[in-house]
Amino acid sequence: MPTHSMLFRRLCFSISKSYHKPFFLSPIFTNPFGDSRSCPIHPSNSKTQRLGFQRKVSVNSHSFVSENTTNSIMDDPKTPTVVPIPHPDYAGRAEVFRALEASLGSAFSSQPIVPAPNPLIIVISGPSGVGKDAVIKRLREVREELHFVVTATSRAKRPGEVDGKDYFFMSKEEFLSMIEKNELLEYALVYGDYKGIPKQQIREYMAKGCDIVLRVDIQGAATLRRILRNSAVFVFLVAESEEALVKRLIDRKTETTEALLMRVASAKEELKHLKEFDYVVVNKEGDLEGSVKLLESIIDAEKAKVQQRIAVI
Ligand SMILES: Nc1ncnc2c1ncn2[C@@H]1O[C@H](COP(=O)(O)OP(=O)(O)OP(=O)(O)O)[C@@H](O)[C@H]1O
Incomplete structure (x- = not known):
């Protein structure tokens, strides 16, 4: 089992070996394991050693002294140029940047480190009267880039x-x-x-890179789960209590009394499906904004996932 200081020695060795040129240590590049005696910046078989170019490096004291005992390697056209890395306190960013690139022997890429996240399918469901339409209406206002x-x-x-x-x-x-x-x-x-x-509509918008929002009832969500499995994110909207849900439905005044009874009865059954969903959002009375914020956070977290969902329709 290699110790930390052994690993650090190996790292330093491989840096100086792979670029075949002396490596000036920046004062910030110190041995994180506090073992100053063991960093072989210039391994014994290196070209520098053979040319008699020796550099005394005191990592912890931040002093970097170069001593040319014989001819400078700068004089040898076949030898790569030594690139000292100036400290950012004494040089501009561009200069330090170029020196770092030169020392590594490669240019820093401006390409994004992480590819753009996959288009997401968000399925929003919940019992009748819980506020699906109200939440989606508001989400539509704050997240115009989503396709509903x-x-x-x-x-x-x-x-x-x-x-x-x-x-x-x-x-x-x-x-x-x-x-x-x-x-x-x-x-x-x-x-x-x-x-x-x-x-077709989903395919078209996903091809443009849009995230998709679907609003379905609980049965629809169950069907979509069977089809899409984990490739989509399923959000269950609930009220804070059965009582609050029923009051909301009564206040909406859109149902006949029979329809109201039917919706209230099925809402009780529908709550049992909660465990089939990925997330739950409690749409509290008077806090529609809070529900939308949580929904936005869910979307943002999903977009930041390392293992992205891949939806194919
Ligand atoms: N957080 C909230 N606080 C207060 N009232 C709300 C809240 N969310 C929604 N409502 C109101 O509750 C009622 C039901 O909401 P909505 O119509 O959006 O429910 P729904 O889930 O889409 O219902 P359905 O499935 O029957 O179409 C509406 O009058 C709506 O304005």
């Missing part, structure tokens, strides 16, 4: 709805033809009307 998938539906357009914005409206025959051609990522028959996610 427009669902295709066979239901008739309601007053005020815009084709291509609220939904892609189409006839039942057209929808069935899309199913036939396998053009939908997921679809469902909801109260006699079809609703589905067109694959």
Whole structure:
């Protein structure tokens, strides 16, 4: 098992050996293991030694003394030039930069160290009335670069709805033809009307490098999980309590009493699916902003992952 100081010696040796030229140590390049006696900057078989060019290096004292005992290697055209590295206190950044490049014998690349993150698919789901639309509406405002998938539906357009914005409206025959051609990522028959996610739209935006947001009900999320597995990120939106959820639905005043009862009953069942998701966001009463912030943090964290999700639609 090599000790730290042995490893440091090896590192110094390999640097000076691989570039076949004397290596001036910067005062900042000190032995991190505090072993000043053991760093063979100039191994005995090096060209410098053979030419009698000896440099006394005192790493810890930060003094660097060069002594040319015979002819300078600068005089030998075949010998690479010695590149002293000036200390940043006494030289400009560009000069130190160039000296470092020259000492290493290679240029520093300006290419990004890490490639751009993969486009992400974010599936947002949760019980009816929890605030999916409200959260997505706000997210759309703060994250314009995200693409929010427009669902295709066979239901008739309601007053005020815009084709291509609220939904892609189409006839039942057209929808069935899309199913036939396998053009939908997921679809469902909801109260006699079809609703589905067109694959082409996702492909198109992912090809542009966009992240994709899908809003689906719990059954839709379960289907997408089976299809996409871990290639997408699944976020479950919940209210802080059942009570808060029910009050929110009542206050929305969009449901008949029967529909309200049905939604409340299924919400209880739907909460059991929480464990199938990657993240949970508690959309607290009066704190829509906090929910959106957390959602943004989830997206940012996913984009920073070393092992990126790779979604193929
Ligand atoms: N954090 C919050 N605090 C207070 N009210 C909220 C909050 N989030 C959403 N709401 C309100 O709750 C109601 C239900 O929200 P929304 O319609 O977005 O739910 P949803 O999950 O999309 O429902 P559905 O699945 O039935 O379409 C709306 O009136 C909305 O304005």
